[in-house]
Amino acid sequence: MESLTHQAGADGVDMDAIMQQMAEHKGCGTSGGSGKSSCGSSAGPSDMPAEIWEKVKNHPCYSEEAHHHFARMHVAVAPACNIQCNYCNRKYDCANESRPGVVSERLTPEQAAKKVVAVAATIPQMTVLGIAGPGDPLANPAKTFKTFELIAKTAPDIKLCLSTNGLALPEHIDTISKYNIDHVTITINMVDPEVGAKIYPWIFWDHKRIEGVEAARILSENQLRGLEMLTERGILCKVNSVMIPGVNDQHLVEVNKAVKSRGAFLHNIMPLISAPEHGTVFGLTGQRGPTAQELKALQDACEGEMNMMRHCRQCRADAVGLLGEDRSAEFTTDKIMDMEVNYDLESRKAYQAAVEQERVAKVEAKNEEMAALAGEESDVKVLVAVATKGNGLINEHFGHAKEFQIYELSTSGSKFVGHRRVDMYCQGGFGEEDTLGTVIRAINDCHAVFVAKIGGCPKNDLIKAGIEPVDEFAHEFIEKSAISWFKAYLEKVKSGEVSHVARGDAEIRQGALIAE
Amino acid sequence: MAYKIVASQCTSCSACEAECPNMAISEKGGTFVIDPAKCTECIGHFDTAQCVAVCPVDKTCIIDPSYPRYQA
Numbered sequence: 343m344e345s346l347t348h349q350a351g352a353d354g355v356d357m358d359a360i361m362q363q364m365a366e367h368k369g370c371g372t373s374g375g376s377g378k379s380s381c382g383s384s385a386g387p388s389d390m391p392a393e394i395w396e397k398v399k400n401h402p403c404y405s406e407e408a409h410h411h412f413a414r415m416h417v418a419v420a421p422a423c424n425i426q427c428n429y430c431n432r433k434y435d436c437a438n439e440s441r442p443g444v445v446s447e448r449l450t451p452e453q454a455a456k457k458v459v460a461v462a463a464t465i466p467q468m469t470v471l472g473i474a475g476p477g478d479p480l481a482n483p484a485k486t487f488k489t490f491e492l493i494a495k496t497a498p499d500i501k502l503c504l505s506t507n508g509l510a511l512p513e514h515i516d517t518i519s520k521y522n523i524d525h526v527t528i529t530i531n532m533v534d535p536e537v538g539a540k541i542y543p544w545i546f547w548d549h550k551r552i553e554g555v556e557a558a559r560i561l562s563e564n565q566l567r568g569l570e571m572l573t574e575r576g577i578l579c580k581v582n583s584v585m586i587p588g589v590n591d592q593h594l595v596e597v598n599k600a601v602k603s604r605g606a607f608l609h610n611i612m613p614l615i616s617a618p619e620h621g622t623v624f625g626l627t628g629q630r631g632p633t634a635q636e637l638k639a640l641q642d643a644c645e646g647e648m649n650m651m652r653h654c655r656q657c658r659a660d661a662v663g664l665l666g667e668d669r670s671a672e673f674t675t676d677k678i679m680d681m682e683v684n685y686d687l688e689s690r691k692a693y694q695a696a697v698e699q700e701r702v703a704k705v706e707a708k709n710e711e712m713a714a715l716a717g718e719e720s721d722v723k724v725l726v727a728v729a730t731k732g733n734g735l736i737n738e739h740f741g742h743a744k745e746f747q748i749y750e751l752s753t754s755g756s757k758f759v760g761h762r763r764v765d766m767y768c769q770g771g772f773g774e775e776d777t778l779g780t781v782i783r784a785i786n787d788c789h790a791v792f793v794a795k796i797g798g799c800p801k802n803d804l805i806k807a808g809i810e811p812v813d814e815f816a817h818e819f820i821e822k823s824a825i826s827w828f829k830a831y832l833e834k835v836k837s838g839e840v841s842h843v844a845r846g847d848a849e850i851r852q853g854a855l856i857a858e
Numbered sequence: 859m860a861y862k863i864v865a866s867q868c869t870s871c872s873a874c875e876a877e878c879p880n881m882a883i884s885e886k887g888g889t890f891v892i893d894p895a896k897c898t899e900c901i902g903h904f905d906t907a908q909c910v911a912v913c914p915v916d917k918t919c920i921i922d923p924s925y926p927r928y929q930a
């Protein structure tokens with residue numbers, strides 16, 4: 343992160359080369375039409391097998407819209423690992439799947455299962471349980487599968503998922519299939535062992551430590567075979583890749599091809615997060631992470647699936663988070679083990695049915711508002727930020743918001759484009775008093791911010807910064823409100839009451855982008 | 859000689875525990891320890907000491923010279 347400027351070459355990141363590869367890549371068997379690249383499966387129902395699309399479209403992890411209504415949870419039951427990654431410091435959680443420098447509480451399978459069931463009994467939104475680390479779930483098969491087994495028994499409606507480095511995937515494929523695992527995430531950073539040798543110093547394989555190119559070759563073979571085996575069995579598989587400038591950045595276009603052709607339905611590229619204080623090999627050797635621009639260029643190069651992952655805020659929207667600060671104290675391991683949990687499947691179903699209705703109502707409200715926009719013609723496109731606790735409503739106070747949802751508005755409607763975190767845990771360097779400044783920098787590319795409530799001071803500062811605070815739509819549907827605001831905005835521009843000026847760029851906080 | 863674990867380096871990842879062919883490794887007070895009476899240096903099972911090969915922190919599973927060499 344030393345240099346945020348666009349310096350091609352200096353670190354071996356040649357943007358032109360990436361764009362070039364991307365162009366070549368898009369050339370393979372383009373079928374035209376949607377304007378998406380059509381190598382392998384892309385996100386639309388048209389080029390994805392129908393049964394996969396069925397599974398994905400309402401999936402809390404993969405559907406941006408469903409994501410607002412449901413939550414997932416991770417439990418750390420699997421601390422051991424069978425490989426070494428240069429971006430990992432095993433004192434902390436697996437860097438593939440969570441936030442740098444964070445240690446999860448390690449639980450036994452019994453504790454984990456009890457915790458999951460207790461949380462799920464309290465918050466019906468909690469619908470997905472993941473095992474991801476620290477370590478590799480499949481390097482701890484007994485603990486991992488015991489946890490799944492216990493949860494499946496008491497809470498059969500919870501979807502189970504796991505994230506793995508893939509080395510032991512073929513070996514455990516039948517067990518994964520037997521436990522009805524909903525989806526698997528494999529972290530694949532290379533398909534070329536020469537590249538792999540720069541990322542993985544060793545693996546533990548067949549009772550031996552194997553190093554170098556040989557290690558990467560074995561790892562890669564198992565990852566790709568594991569992916570094929572998942573696809574054959576109809577288990578959803580997502581691939582994560584960590585973008586490491588100068589090591590695998592250009593190569594990830596190859597990886598993208600390789601994983602799509604083997605049936606991965608989604609490829610999520612995350613930036614390397616690297617700092618000396620993480621104590622990782624890359625941290626200590628000064629290997630930098632990509633800039634926001636570099637990351638976006640690569641993601642665009644593998645576009646298609648990426649659309650669907652814009653909502654991903656790295657599992658921060660976890661179920662325990664939904665409990666709020668005060669309530670998560672009720673769910674410490676000690677308390678949970680003493681708790682009598684009443685897992686009421688029927689009331690969960692009822693809740694989920696109510697959510698379903700709410701979602702339909704939300705879509706209808708948006709469509710109605712869209713009708714009012716029909717006929718409007720304008721090139722104006724603006725971004726707006728929304729303070730929300732979820733459910734598609736503008737229901738958070740400005741001052742309480744830990745993140746903002748960003749929507750792009752144009753005459754073709756509203757489009758969700760991402761989250762902006764403003765509560766950065768690992769971003770030292772700003773004190774309490776500058777929190778407002780941090781928020782403004784994070785949403786500086788927005789014309790307005792929608793909130794349920796806002797104090798007088800921040801209101802004035804926002805206006806000074808050129809961002810309109812909007813509280814007249816408190817507790818209403820986000821998209822309906824945004825479209826209605828946009829319509830009024832267009833009218834004001836037309837009548838000359840305001841003149842439309844483009845906003846500047848915003849600060850992208852990289853920490854918010856790691857893992858999932 | 860048996861192997862021992864340098865407690866100050868151990869991350870308590872538990873990887874060695876599952877690999878030991880003699881069930882010589884267990885958790886004690888937050889870190890992992892090797893029972894020298896059970897450790898055979900993996901002789902008779904594997905070519906290399908499994909705990910050493912799997913441990914993510916170098917020089918954490920080491921020979922404990924206070925014990926005599928294991929006799930297979």
Ligand code: SF4
Nearest residue numbers: 423427430436437477
């Ligand atoms: S797979 Fe995860 S836990 Fe294992 S070394 Fe890599 S980042 Fe660390």
Ligand code: SF4
Nearest residue numbers: 878897898900907909
């Ligand atoms: S050397 Fe082998 S027998 Fe001894 S503790 Fe390590 S794994 Fe177990």
Ligand code: SF4
Nearest residue numbers: 868869871872874913
């Ligand atoms: S493998 Fe190493 S770090 Fe992990 S528990 Fe054993 S001695 Fe400790």
